[in-house]
Amino acid sequence: EQIEKGGYEHFMLKEIFEQPKSIHDTMRGRILVDEGIIKMAGIWDHLERFKNAHKITIIACGTSWHAGLIGEYLIEEFARIPVEVEYASEFRYRNPIISDKDVVIAISQSGETADTMAALKLAKEKGAFIYGICNVVDSSIARITDAGSYTHAGPEIGVASTKAFTAQLTILSLIAIKLGHHNGNLSKQDFMKLITELDNIPNKVEEVLASTHDYVKEISKQYADATNFLYLGRGYNYPAALEGALKLKEISYIHAEGYPAAEMKHGPIALIDENMPIVIIAPKKGHYDKIVSNVQEIKARKGKVIAVVTRGDEQVASMADHVIEIPDSEECFSPILASVPLQLLAYYIAVLRGANVDQPRNLAKSVTVE
Numbered sequence: 567e568q569i570e571k572g573g574y575e576h577f578m579l580k581e582i583f584e585q586p587k588s589i590h591d592t593m594r595g596r597i598l599v600d601e602g603i604i605k606m607a608g609i610w611d612h613l614e615r616f617k618n619a620h621k622i623t624i625i626a627c628g629t630s631w632h633a634g635l636i637g638e639y640l641i642e643e644f645a646r647i648p649v650e651v652e653y654a655s656e657f658r659y660r661n662p663i664i665s666d667k668d669v670v671i672a673i674s675q676s677g678e679t680a681d682t683m684a685a686l687k688l689a690k691e692k693g694a695f696i697y698g699i700c701n702v703v704d705s706s707i708a709r710i711t712d713a714g715s716y717t718h719a720g721p722e723i724g725v726a727s728t729k730a731f732t733a734q735l736t737i738l739s740l741i742a743i744k745l746g747h748h749n750g751n752l753s754k755q756d757f758m759k760l761i762t763e764l765d766n767i768p769n770k771v772e773e774v775l776a777s778t779h780d781y782v783k784e785i786s787k788q789y790a791d792a793t794n795f796l797y798l799g800r801g802y803n804y805p806a807a808l809e810g811a812l813k814l815k816e817i818s819y820i821h822a823e824g825y826p827a828a829e830m831k832h833g834p835i836a837l838i839d840e841n842m843p844i845v846i847i848a849p850k851k852g853h854y855d856k857i858v859s860n861v862q863e864i865k866a867r868k869g870k871v872i873a874v875v876t877r878g879d880e881q882v883a884s885m886a887d888h889v890i891e892i893p894d895s896e897e898c899f900s901p902i903l904a905s906v907p908l909q910l911l912a913y914y915i916a917v918l919r920g921a922n923v924d925q926p927r928n929l930a931k932s933v934t935v936e
């Protein structure tokens with residue numbers, strides 16, 4: 567096992583560090599920047615099916631569901647096709663409105679999750695075109711879908727999903743950009759800008775790992791005894807906040823909640839005092855000014871702010887207790903970059919608490935029962 571861990575103390579840490587490679591592997595042969603194309607066998611033959619879909623429904627569980635939420639933002643922004651994201655366990659029991667005009671995408675690392683499988687079968691019965699985004703080749707979900715794309719992130723051993731998540735975001739980005747271009751919503755110029763940037767994301771993830779690792783490890787000492795955590799983000803980074811909170815609670819057993827930053831005033835703000843650490847994902851994009859005021863509100867209540875910001879940021883950085891910098895990128899790819907230090911934060915806090923990082927209590931890597 568020590569050999570399999572490749573010198574890392576845990577599989578989770580190894581998998582976090584593998585991300586520049588795993589994201590690269592996800593894109594390998596699929597982005598051809600020089601030729602200006604995205605080549606994806608799975609979607610190539612079905613572009614019209616997607617284009618004409620009344621809606622796309624994404625079904626998944628856990629971390630894969632968070633990837634699905636980001637997929638919704640990506641597909642709606644670039645392809646302008648309506649997207650709904652559902653927990654597989656809810657979808658399957660509520661007689662969902664699905665017809666043969668629909669596309670249903672299942673996202674699953676293992677390809678074996680019972681609820682996701684059952685939800686897909688239901689969608690298939692209702693005549694939808696079903697598409698799979700799986701990591702495990704030849705898994706049950708991969709086999710029943712009409713078409714799909716493997717994430718090719720390599721085996722993920724740690725129960726808390728890390729590299730599979732960023733691989734899912736990569737595939738969803740490719741699908742959204744490809745559809746957007748095919749549908750005529752993305753100009754050639756925007757398409758080129760996006761694929762060039764996506765192609766460069768593995769380098770940026772490498773940079774994030776190198777520049778944030780020691781600092782995140784260091785600050786985790788200050789938070790190992792926390793009893794609660796809040797994670798906030800807006801837009802593309804709202805689901806990234808949900809995922810950051812899930813990582814922490816899964817492996818450290820600290821209660822953590824993710825929230826869209828603006829919703830803070832409808833509840834979580836009541837919990838903020840000097841004992842509440844708040845991770846805020848605030849790249850200098852989109853509605854940055856709104857995030858600035860969220861941080862002001864938190865500081866006025868003495869909350870401890872750990873901010874993930876774009877390199878060179880001054881405004882949020884000047885108010886935050888801890889500043890984690892990520893490189894600038896297109897907003898739609900910022901969740902990939904922001905997730906990496908949050909994975910490290912969850913990891914180091916869990917290690918300090920003596921938790922079994924790779925096999926947290928009560929959790930399973932693949933949930934094959936209901």
Ligand code: G6P
Binds near residue numbers: 627
């Ligand atoms: C379990 C795992 C999670 C995973 C979820 C969905 O809860 O512990 O890491 O996100 O199942 O799994 P899937 O294999 O369908 O992505």
